[in-house]
Amino acid sequence: MESTFIHVCLKTDEAPTATGHEVGDRWVCSCGDNFVYREGFNRSGYPEVAWWPAPAIPQPRRAGIRLFGPRKG
Numbered sequence: 001m002e003s004t005f006i007h008v009c010l011k012t013d014e015a016p017t018a019t020g021h022e023v024g025d026r027w028v029c030s031c032g033d034n035f036v037y038r039e040g041f042n043r044s045g046y047p048e049v050a051w052w053p054a055p056a057i058p059q060p061r062r063a064g065i066r067l068f069g070p071r072k073g
Helices: none
Strands: 026-028 034-041 047-054
Touching: none
Parallel strands: none
Antiparallel strands: 026 034, 034 047
16 A cells, blocks of 8 residues: 555545444445555554555355356357
């Protein structure tokens, strides 16, 4: 992660606040980026609890749905 990373969606009105959340809460912003409220180290090296970028949670496919149809021939 780049040290000068600032995400604009965290500054909008729809963004969650820094208080009132449990560790492990997730949020997906309007642009599609995923965040998780967790403890990490800030730029000064001190631990802080804040919204951090996170990968999306993979959703399993429903049974019987295939990307391609049955084989022919």
